[in-house]
Amino acid sequence: MKIRTKTDLEKIKERGIEILYPKGIKISVGMATCGISTGAQKVYETIQNEVEKSRLPIIINQTGCIGFCQREPVVDILEPGKPRVFYQEVTPEKAMRLVHEWIENRVIKDWLFFKMEDEEWIVDNKFWNYSIKQLPKGLDGAYIYRQIPFYNKQLKIALRNCGFINPDHIEEYIARGGYFPLYKALHEMKPEDIIEEVKRSGLRGRGGAGFPTGQKWESCRRAKGDIKYVLCNADEGDPGAYMDRSVLEGDPHSVIEGMIIGAYAIGAHEGFIYVRDEYPLAIKKLQTAIHQAEEFGLLGEDILGSGFSFKINLFRGGGAFVCGESTALMASIEGKVGEPRAKHIHTTESGLWDRPSNLNNVETWNNIPVIISRGSEWYSKIGTDKSKGTKVFSIVGKVNNTGLIEVPMGITLREIVYEIGGGIPEGKKFKAVQTGGPSGGCIPESLLDLPVDFDRLTEVGSMMGSGGMIVMDESTCMVDVAKYFMNFLKDESCGKCTSCREGTKRMHEILTEITEGRGKLEYLDLLEELGWVTAEASLCALGGTAPNPVLSTLRYFRDEYKEHIINRRCPAKVCRALLKYRILPEACTMCGRCAKVCPADAISGKRKTKKEEGIPFKIEEEKCIKCGMCFESCKFNAIEVQ
């Protein structure tokens, strides 16, 4: 059925609420890529089979990711009159038990994640109350969602629906306020009003550079041309960042709705979503969502009876990092090699097929419906002076709680790492946090109280990027990290500009020399000089920011470089050529495990048995390939790395 009036939309909303909050028991399994990779598919099938076999009165459902990826697979149970209960790290066996316990009105306390008493509909500015009348046995004392340190500082605008709706059901998206902002935009606002509202909200592009979104839209609207395009950059290439994947897998309609509003404001009738090849599930969810939006009259001719038409094409990338750059992305859609070009003329004037084109990333588009619904005044109160709203970060690496978080701009790095992230595992010492992907930099402990926003991160030599935050501890080598990024960038540089192609390659060579014990002190100045030239002489942002990982580590961790060069030592014990493995004879229990796992036959000794005395094991240095297998396998801490 095609939605034409507000009454139609209200009717679908009612239907969506019935599906979202059914009369019986509903069990949902988080089935984004992170859930599936920890076994959510099997959990889902187990519950499904059990429900069919035992004829249980249960609806089984799939959702996206609730953000705390580390605790996947996550399963939640919803029943009228009871709190919503979330279980963590569910296995098929656990799933069987907790389903049956629930039917007996009991929960298994040890496996609980948290409970919810209501949920927030951010678009509607409403709370949906579960009207609790009874508590299952064992639930008293369970954490409430908002009390968990991981969640209590978060404000979910972009991730508003992830984990709460089935991404394949457009009705559920509408139930939580979706497509009402579109109705408002098309029927109650002029294109200029929308642009003004987005400008006033202070929204800046979430893809990396932080360009003001409203200003971009305005220049594209003003550009001459009958045919204009809006594009969505879903080529989320920064390693360590996966918020766009999560949004596309868990809430694809939020992006589609944002794009339709943007197209109307700009005057475009065709759009493209460029999704990276590595995200097959996101592509599938988008296909379904686009198809549904077309069926409901939200894409195509005469959208919502407004006379406005717009269609969206899905484009799958080919696995090239540089295609996340706007001009390279457009070249790729045109069927050319994805190489950037000089931007003397902005893409808002001459982009895809030389037509005015407006490109925003997934998270930017996804914010639009909320801004239209709640208004710029509300939105601009969140965040800092020049960076408004919230930002989604993926907090990963050497940190206790890993996952996706959404926080107001201006929160400090310390709050993110220690309060939300729960600090560093195994009692190790914090060393740095890397933000901004290969274009960003490493921020040391002394800057942990830095408020996180676009400008402050740039000031300290890093950048916001798409929001990856990789926490590093004392066992991470900063020279190795710089080498890692140079290796990445030399492979991903498209090769068009000599400065980028050769600069990244030479920096990588120098860093390899240093990590292999052949470094010289003058290399440090050379690295800085090379970095400067690469940044200045390259066309696009890839080359322009490529030296950041080297320059920022040189700025904050120069001593670590010097230690590699002067003393031929890697303090973090990462750079293999500088390491020595040794078995401590007094700690060796002669179990022989290390010799068994050694791929190079470099460990000799004799196993101790009940009948025979053993000989402590020893590593022959010239045979050792320093793979670390013995170190990992030893249960008695008898192997020392120097």
Place this chain on the structure above:
Amino acid sequence: MTQSEIDTIIEEHGRKESAILAILQRIQSKENYLPKEDLEYISQKLKIPLTSIFRIATFYNALSLKPRGRHKIDVCLGTACHVRGGGKILEKLERELKISVGETTKDKKFSLESVRCLGCCSLGPVAVIDGQVYGRLTQDKIPSLLKEFK
């Protein structure tokens, strides 16, 4: 792939320059690589010079001119996986399969590749085998994991 199969794919995606990547991806997913004769045929049909098609085929990581194995292993070397030991997982696989990254085993069973971030950073180190994601890997787990495919 037969010429009529290629014709069907071309018709589905449209006989236009912008469809080239999608067409090549379809052939890649069916054949596991891009056979030279297929590229020549597409070049004629779409009237795109063969050199341009080769340029695209060698530019994108998802495309390969060499046949890949029946099982494709992608080891993630994104930043989060790197700091958690993704490199060691890759080396272990190289030793187990007796090939280097980018190569295919002689029996054409496995191809080993590295990728830059699969977006499962919370579960690193991560590898993907035939589209299935395996998280929280250790070197120890590799031999038994490979046995699942033997």
